[in-house]
Amino acid sequence: MSDTEQAFYDRATEMIKLANKQNQNTEIKTGEVSASFMYAVARYNAWFGSTNFETKEQMVSKKQEMMDYYVERYKEMLESNMNDYIEHFDHYRSTQK
Structure with a gap:
């Protein structure tokens, strides 16, 4: 790493x-x-x-693009972490007791 x-x-x-x-x-x-x-x-x-912007209007014009980016990244990270927890469920849950 x-x-x-x-x-x-x-x-x-x-x-x-x-x-x-x-x-x-x-x-x-x-x-x-x-x-x-x-x-x-x-x-x-x-x-x-x-x-990233000088004006509110610039931000408004890119709002949807930014929203799509953040939502997609969150979805990818959530999916990856959910899969990890499913794969290692017994181990992770046993260490939380």
Whole structure:
């Protein structure tokens, strides 16, 4: 694995650690943490997308293209992770007890 790939996974791991920490609060439901996580990445990506433009009109003209890109990437990542969890279900679930 390259240093760039490792850095990618290290950043993701840090975010997952934060979500897991929030999951330890018995007053917060796991689904609420997941929803907050999704909102945060959507908000961040909207901001990040805006940095490519000088005007609101430019962003409006590329909005659908950006939406399609982010949705497709998320779908690919979700599918890959779902397949990984299915393939290693017993192992992953046994380590969470």
